[in-house]
Amino acid sequence: MASSKDIEKAAGVLRAGGLVALPTETVYGLAADAMDPAAISRIFQVKGRPPSHPLIVHLAGAEQLDAWVQDVPVAARVLAEHFWPGPLTLVLRRGPRVPLEATGGLETVAVRVPDHPVALALLAAFGGGVTAPSANRFGSVSPTTANDVRAELGDAVDFVLDGGPCQVGVESTIVDVTGEAPTILRPGGVTREDLEAVLGHPLAVPSTSQVRVPGQHPSHYAPRARVVLVEPETVIAEAEAASESGHQVGVFLPAAFADVPVKAHAVVAVPASPAAYAQGLYGFLREFDQQGCDLIIASLPAEQGLGLAIANRLRRAAGPRHTV
Structure with missing residues (x-):
């Protein structure tokens, strides 16, 4: 410290x-x-x-x-x-x-x-x-x-x-x-x-805005590995299919399927707590890169509470890669 x-x-x-x-x-x-x-x-x-x-x-x-x-x-x-x-x-x-x-x-x-x-x-x-x-x-x-x-x-x-x-x-x-x-x-x-x-009143969350602020680029918060978003119930099938086709796959395994075995290069069990998931999200993505994954399969959490921010980051991570 x-x-x-x-x-x-x-x-x-x-x-x-x-x-x-x-x-x-x-x-x-x-x-x-x-x-x-x-x-x-x-x-x-x-x-x-x-x-x-x-x-x-x-x-x-x-x-x-x-x-x-x-x-x-x-x-x-x-x-x-x-x-x-x-x-x-x-x-x-x-x-x-x-x-x-x-x-x-x-x-x-x-x-x-x-x-x-x-x-x-x-x-x-x-x-x-x-x-x-x-x-x-x-x-x-x-x-x-x-x-x-x-x-x-x-x-x-x-x-x-x-x-x-x-x-x-x-x-x-x-x-x-x-x-x-x-x-x-x-x-x-x-x-x-x-x-x-x-x-004391609802707040809008527009998909686009005239005000430029950090984090609005289509690709942001992205690891080297390509991120693909799928429905939670298809995560395991998609990961195993990608593995069989030769990819080094990292998987964000939804909490509902935490006890289901999955054939993949690296697996992270998504924490049941949204706060714990948010705290660990970027570390998980970096770990997949460090383990040599070239593809990450993930699903979006429920978009309420901190789940809204987590879903936003995963969408940006899966977005079309930027060029500068």
Whole structure:
């Protein structure tokens, strides 16, 4: 676990325009000074991320919100009060201190307060905000341990803060609060049901949006192996057929079939708990790659609670692969 000396060193790296991998409750982020356009541009270079894809600004507390954004509606204040620190990102109008490099050229900016002691200690020591997309190559599986970051980005990161494994395991929920009614742009660690309970009305989850935010590319969160989604009752048959045709198959075995033997190269029994599944999802995908799988067979969970975020990530992982 990162020490106070590590925190101070990381803060110095940020002040010097460097990049720091920091742990959050969701995934590890690749952080830079949110007011330094050159450092922000380096994030895009290291990740191979298109510069039109906005980044999330991470703050130390909700009290800093007005220093970074404009025109904060009541709904945003309510959500921040209930879910910050936590895996919720709010899209608001950009304030003058946010460079356009961080927003993909947009006049909106995504902001959140992470719920991790190491991230909060770094933000306090640094004394400012950081932009921090996931610390991996664009489109690939997000890292949930410090070793994941080191394995993927190596020396491209100036300093890695180790905060242990991430507890949530999937990225934050992104809610647009710039329109007439809040809208979920990306499901994540805060569930739709929890948001609706706080706001007192249903929230839309549009399949497409005019607001660009992280995680909307058709292929995202993808392992090297190709991911194929099938119905839960056909997972075993599809996996065994693919194995017989010569594929090295990894299988996400649904909890209902956990006791059924399956002939495949690697098998992960899906945890019955959605929280445990979300926490382990990216690690499972990385493990299939490490075991040499070239095909992963999976099914979608029920799209309620954290199942909505898990299904979103699996669909993106199975999407047509991007080219940059």
